[in-house]
Every structure is written in C-alpha cells, then in structure tokens.
Amino acid sequence: MQVSLPALKAFESAARLGSFKAAAAELSISPTAVSHHITNLEQRLNVSLFRRETRKVILTAPGRELAVATSQGFQTINTALEDISRNDKQIKVATTSSFAALALLPALQRYYEQYPHSKVNITSGEEINTDHFSLSVRLGALAEQADGDVLIRERFNLYGNARLTTQLDQTSPITIYTTRWKNSALPEVPLQAWLNHNDLSYRQFEVRYFDQELFGIQQALLENACVFCSTTLTRDYVKAGLLTESGYPPIDSALCYYIENKDSLITRHNVMFIEWLGELLKQH
Amino acid sequence: MQVSLPALKAFESAARLGSFKAAAAELSISPTAVSHHITNLEQRLNVSLFRRETRKVILTAPGRELAVATSQGFQTINTALEDISRNDKQIKVATTSSFAALALLPALQRYYEQYPHSKVNITSGEEINTDHFSLSVRLGALAEQADGDVLIRERFNLYGNARLTTQLDQTSPITIYTTRWKNSALPEVPLQAWLNHNDLSYRQFEVRYFDQELFGIQQALLENACVFCSTTLTRDYVKAGLLTESGYPPIDSALCYYIENKDSLITRHNVMFIEWLGELLKQH
DNA sequence: TTTACAGATGAGTAAAACTCATCTATTTTG
DNA sequence: CAAAATAGATGAGTTTTACTCATCTGTAAA
Known part of the structure; x- marks a missing residue:
C-alpha cells in the first residue's frame, strides 16, 4: 500500500x-x-x-x-x-532513602544553580521501579556491576562528635550504630574488617543495628553516639561540623553506588545528570 | 512534536x-x-x-x-x-431478488466481456445493507429520489404467451399475477390505472398477488398465465420469446430503480459499473 | 589474520512536499 | 442583483526532505 x-x-x-x-x-x-x-x-x-x-x-x-x-x-x-x-524534560531518579537524604537532596541546590531549567524528581524507597524513564541509583555489590555503571566505591569509617571520637580507647563501652542490610545478598558493612585493621575489639563497643544507614547516622547525631557508615553519606555533616571522622583511616568495602539501567536511558538531560553525579561523588 | x-x-x-x-x-x-x-x-x-x-x-x-x-x-x-x-477491487451490489435474477445477473456476462478484470459480487435480499462498500440498487418512490440517483423510471405492462395475450377480450376470466409490496410505503403497481386507461375491467380477470415481481413472472411462465409487471424485468424474456408484451401500451409508474448511496462510493470501478448499468437499463 | 557484516557518516542527488498564481463555483454582503 | 468573499482545484516552479553512494568503524566469524 x-x-x-x-x-x-x-x-x-x-x-x-x-x-x-x-x-x-x-x-x-x-x-x-x-x-x-x-x-x-x-x-x-x-x-x-x-x-x-x-x-x-x-x-x-x-x-x-x-x-x-x-x-x-x-x-x-x-x-x-x-x-x-x-x-x-524532567530527570527522574529513584534511589535509597539514605542516599537521597544525605547525598542527593542536599546537593540538588547546586545542580539547579548549574542547570536552572532542569527539573529533577527524586523518589526514594526500596520498591523496584517500574517507570521506564527513571534512573535508578542503587547500592550494590561492586563485583556484580559493569565498570561503566559504577558511580563510586563505598568506603566506611567511624563517625561521632569531636569528644566521642577522641575517646575511643576509653575503657567504658561506647555505642556504635551501624547497618545490617535487609537484603542479605548485599555485602556486609565492613565493621569487623575495620576493627581488625585498627587493632580494635568489639568488646570496647556496644554495636546496634538499623537496616538503613540514614537511621544510624541520625541516631548518632541525636545521642552524640558513634556511627560506622559510608564516607559518601557523612561528607556534608562532616563539612558542617556536625560529625567528625575518626582518627583511623576509612576502609574500602565491597559495596558501590551504581546506575542500574544506564544505557536504556540516554537522554541529554540524563547524561548531564549522571555526569554531574559522578563529579559530585568524586569530590573527596 | x-x-x-x-x-x-x-x-x-x-x-x-x-x-x-x-x-x-x-x-x-x-x-x-x-x-x-x-x-x-x-x-x-x-x-x-x-x-x-x-x-x-x-x-x-x-x-x-x-x-x-x-x-x-x-x-x-x-x-x-x-x-x-x-x-x-471488487464491485459489490446489493439489490432485490427480482432485479438481480431478471435484469442484473443475465446481463452480467456482457459486463465481464467489457471489463474482463472486474469482479462483481451481487447480493439480493431485503435486509438493509451494512457494508460501507456496497452499491444498493433499490426499488423506490420516484418522487423521493434525487434525480442523479435514479437509474430508470419503472413502466408496467401485461405479459403472457402469444396466445393468451391476444385473447384478452374473451369472456372467460383470465388469471393475472401481479405484485403487492411487503413495504406499504412503496407506490403500488399501477394495475388499476392500466386497466382504466385501456378500458378494461377487473371482472375480466382473476388477479393474484405475490410480494415479489420475480415470483409472479415465474408463475406466469409455468402456468402460461399473465403477469402485470415491470418492463425492465421482462425485457430479456420478451427478447427470448418466452413472454409477449400485451398489445396495450405500457404505463408509467411512480416507482423507479435508484442507487441508494451513490456519492459515498465513488471508486473507479463503481463509477464504471453505475455507468454501464445506466446504459443497460436505457436500452429500450 | 583475513574476511565479512551491520551500521555510521558526509556529500551529493532524486523525489517528495510545498508554495504561488490563477481559476471555478458557489455564497454572502452591500 | 452585482460585487466581494470564500473554499477548494489546478499547474508550474521552488524548497525541503528523503534517499543513495562512497567511505569508514568496530566486531565477529572463517
């Protein structure tokens, strides 16, 4: 015809x-x-x-x-x-509550300054995203992700306020909040490795768990307690003087933030956003 | 977009x-x-x-x-x-049983000779046609049709075999078949007018009715009786010597054959067919 | 290693899609 | 009732688009 x-x-x-x-x-x-x-x-x-x-x-x-x-x-x-x-026309990002609250949302203001006409829509939650057009920024096993998809390898350290972190060698037990993932397939938070590496022992601490890093960090802030968590998520709080990184060096983990469906979503705005996000996380 | x-x-x-x-x-x-x-x-x-x-x-x-x-x-x-x-690619025609059997189908052979690549599909029956692509050739009131839609005004006469029609003035009653439409909105067959016009009387005849002209014509042939019907439908039988037209002149009726949905169906083949049909019916 | 293959790229060509000027047949208006 | 206005038709000429050809790239199969 x-x-x-x-x-x-x-x-x-x-x-x-x-x-x-x-x-x-x-x-x-x-x-x-x-x-x-x-x-x-x-x-x-x-x-x-x-x-x-x-x-x-x-x-x-x-x-x-x-x-x-x-x-x-x-x-x-x-x-x-x-x-x-x-x-x-709008950038949709689906990610975890922790990453959204502690890394993405606080930095978004700067994104808008750079790209005033952009509209970014951030959704947090664990439910798998069904929207074809959302970028998924997820926390996963470094080994399982393609190199190009990885945004940043996660490193961990202990954080607290200034007074607490200088008293780590005290005899009285200190409370440490950390994370135990709901998803057991995910590599664990490397608290044990960090302790070993720094010749510390569990016995000096009372370790308490949340299933999201965000909760542990907030609890530590509220109680002036310690939290063993990602350097990515604490960066802004450290800069603001609300948290202090321990004197010990951070430890690499088997975890990373990555973009789940990167090559299915190549719009100009998404490419821009991914680039910006990469830059944001690299600034250490 | x-x-x-x-x-x-x-x-x-x-x-x-x-x-x-x-x-x-x-x-x-x-x-x-x-x-x-x-x-x-x-x-x-x-x-x-x-x-x-x-x-x-x-x-x-x-x-x-x-x-x-x-x-x-x-x-x-x-x-x-x-x-x-x-x-x-194919011409679809919906019409009455009488017109199909006595006018259209017998002439179709000549249409194919003229247009060998055409395919004509003829449907007869009273049910209203729902196919958008069919030409409807219908019998209706002349007064109700647009001029351009009318194929031929119907004229009526009495037909029989040679012997019978010459004996119309006989004293013994002769059987005449004619038509009484199922659809009462349709103008009647002008038998009364024809009789009046020719100074004849009902009393000389025994009039019997069918609801389709075709049936009356066939019955007349079978019984060697008379039939008062359309000149259009009898033409081929008269030519073939099977029927003889009465010595009296035919009478105009308020009926006509027309094409119901002419201007909705202007395909090249349909136009050709309508033209051919017009020519066919004009040949008197 | 060579060959083959699917697609990318850029320049030039062929083929549409489109416009303009003109014309027709109404219908509306002064 | 003539003049103007309107929607569309028609044909010629122009612009835009779609397309092809030659060339190139990266990869997989021979």
Whole structure:
C-alpha cells in the first residue's frame, strides 16, 4: 500500500476538522498542499474520500472508515511521542532513602544553580521501579556491576562528635550504630574488617543495628553516639561540623553506588545528570 | 512534536525486525536511509531509541515504548487502507431478488466481456445493507429520489404467451399475477390505472398477488398465465420469446430503480459499473 | 589474520512536499 | 442583483526532505 504518510496525516487532520483550510492551518502548510495531498491519496487508493461541496467537504463512506483509522493510529503514536518528550524534560531518579537524604537532596541546590531549567524528581524507597524513564541509583555489590555503571566505591569509617571520637580507647563501652542490610545478598558493612585493621575489639563497643544507614547516622547525631557508615553519606555533616571522622583511616568495602539501567536511558538531560553525579561523588 | 512520519515508519520497521538492514529491505530503501531516519528521530526526541551492538541493535526503554505505539498505530491505519483497497477491487451490489435474477445477473456476462478484470459480487435480499462498500440498487418512490440517483423510471405492462395475450377480450376470466409490496410505503403497481386507461375491467380477470415481481413472472411462465409487471424485468424474456408484451401500451409508474448511496462510493470501478448499468437499463 | 557484516557518516542527488498564481463555483454582503 | 468573499482545484516552479553512494568503524566469524 504505497501511500505517503504526510498525505495520510493531512487527510486525518482534514477529516477531523472537516476543512482543508483548517487542516492546513493545523499542519502549518498551505491549503493547496492539503488539497494536493488528498487528491494524491484518492488517486492512489482509487476512491473518493471527500465529497466536495461549496465551502465544505464531506467524508464519503470509505473516507469515514479511513478517518477513524488514521485518527486512532496517529493518536496512539502521538501519545507515545508526547510521553517520551515529557519524560525527557524532567530527570527522574529513584534511589535509597539514605542516599537521597544525605547525598542527593542536599546537593540538588547546586545542580539547579548549574542547570536552572532542569527539573529533577527524586523518589526514594526500596520498591523496584517500574517507570521506564527513571534512573535508578542503587547500592550494590561492586563485583556484580559493569565498570561503566559504577558511580563510586563505598568506603566506611567511624563517625561521632569531636569528644566521642577522641575517646575511643576509653575503657567504658561506647555505642556504635551501624547497618545490617535487609537484603542479605548485599555485602556486609565492613565493621569487623575495620576493627581488625585498627587493632580494635568489639568488646570496647556496644554495636546496634538499623537496616538503613540514614537511621544510624541520625541516631548518632541525636545521642552524640558513634556511627560506622559510608564516607559518601557523612561528607556534608562532616563539612558542617556536625560529625567528625575518626582518627583511623576509612576502609574500602565491597559495596558501590551504581546506575542500574544506564544505557536504556540516554537522554541529554540524563547524561548531564549522571555526569554531574559522578563529579559530585568524586569530590573527596 | 515535529518528527517525520517516514522516520517513524522506518523506526517501526527496524524495531519490529530488530535490524536496520531488514527494515531497509522491507521498505525498499537503503540501510543508510534507515540509519539516517533513526538518528534523526533520536536527535529530535532527544533520546536514544536503540542501543547499538555489533551486528545488532537493541531497543532501549523509550524505544520499546515508541515501538509498541508505532507498531499499533501503523497497523490500525494499514488495516483500513487494505480494507479500502480490497473493497475497491471488487464491485459489490446489493439489490432485490427480482432485479438481480431478471435484469442484473443475465446481463452480467456482457459486463465481464467489457471489463474482463472486474469482479462483481451481487447480493439480493431485503435486509438493509451494512457494508460501507456496497452499491444498493433499490426499488423506490420516484418522487423521493434525487434525480442523479435514479437509474430508470419503472413502466408496467401485461405479459403472457402469444396466445393468451391476444385473447384478452374473451369472456372467460383470465388469471393475472401481479405484485403487492411487503413495504406499504412503496407506490403500488399501477394495475388499476392500466386497466382504466385501456378500458378494461377487473371482472375480466382473476388477479393474484405475490410480494415479489420475480415470483409472479415465474408463475406466469409455468402456468402460461399473465403477469402485470415491470418492463425492465421482462425485457430479456420478451427478447427470448418466452413472454409477449400485451398489445396495450405500457404505463408509467411512480416507482423507479435508484442507487441508494451513490456519492459515498465513488471508486473507479463503481463509477464504471453505475455507468454501464445506466446504459443497460436505457436500452429500450 | 583475513574476511565479512551491520551500521555510521558526509556529500551529493532524486523525489517528495510545498508554495504561488490563477481559476471555478458557489455564497454572502452591500 | 452585482460585487466581494470564500473554499477548494489546478499547474508550474521552488524548497525541503528523503534517499543513495562512497567511505569508514568496530566486531565477529572463517
């Protein structure tokens, strides 16, 4: 069926509006072009699609049939195009509560300063994202991720307020908050390794667990207690003087933040955002 | 959303076939053209639609979304185009049993001689036709039809075999078959007027009724009786010597054959057929 | 290693889509 | 009732788009 699609579009518009002139206006072309298109269609299909009356055109029976189909067909396509376009205009990020609250949201102000016309929509929560257009920033096993997807390898250290962290060698037990993931497939927080590395012992501490890093960090702030957690998440608090990093060096973990579905989402805005995020996390 | 429709078509094909090369073959264009189209689409939409891997392309998430929509949309349009095309290739005529059996079907052989590549499909019956593409040849009130739709005004006369029609003035009653329409809105067969006009009286005849002219004509043939009916329907039988027209002149009726939905069905084949039908019926 | 293959890229060409000027047949208006 | 206005048709000429060809790249199979 060799009919030209622009001709079908012209027909669809003319059929819907009941006028070649109106269709021409809608399509930003001349009424002559519409007339040519429809004549062309009629010749190729070998049917008259409109009955011409003075100052108006009326669909014939085959015309009506085709009008219904083109109208529906182009509508379907157009809806998808608009959906893609709409989703492209705003950046959607799905991530964990901890990363959102402690890394992403506090930095977002700077992103808007750099790209004032962007709209970023951040969703946190563990539920798997079904939206085709969301970037998923997730915490996972470093070994399982493709190199290109990894944003940053996670390092851990002990944090507290100034007074507490200088008293680590005290005899009285100190409370340490840390994280035990709900998802057991995830590599553990390297508290044991960190203690071993620094010749420390569990016995000096009372270790308490949350299933999200955010909670431990907040609890430590509230109680002036310690928290063993990611350097990424504490950076802003350390800068603000609310937390102090222990005198011991941080330890590498088997964890990383990565972008789950990177290559399915290459829009210009997403690429920009991913780049910015990479830069943000590298600033150590 | 200013994307080119040929580009969308190329995308649809490539998405469905999973290959630019295959899409190119399907569309009878070069693979280069497909590549250009898709690059163009991706730039305008600002999303990557395919992930390129060696020797194959894989849809991204937005690509999949668009593919579903384009596939469905073009399918809808294409189905309608094919339907129109298919219906255009054959001429469909819906008419009464009488007209089909006595006028149309016997003459069809000559139509095929004139237009050997035509396919004519004739449906008879009283049920109203729902097919958008059928020509309806119907018997109706002359006064109610637009001039352009009328094929022929119906005239009536008495028919029988040679012996019977010469004996009309006999004293013994003669049987006359004629028609009383099921549809009471239709003007009556002008038997009374014909009798009056020729100074004849009902008393000379035994009048019997069928609801279709065809039945009366066939009964007259079988019984060597008379039938008062349309000149259009008897023409072939008269020519063949099976029926003889009475010595009295035919009478005009308020009936006509007309084409019900003429201007909704202007395909080239239909136009040809309508013209031929007009000529056929004019030959008196 | 060579060959083959799918697609990318850029420049030039062929083919549409489109516009303009002109014309027709109404319909509206002064 | 004539003049103007309107929607569309038509044909010639122009612009834009779609397309091809030649060339190139990266990868997989021979």
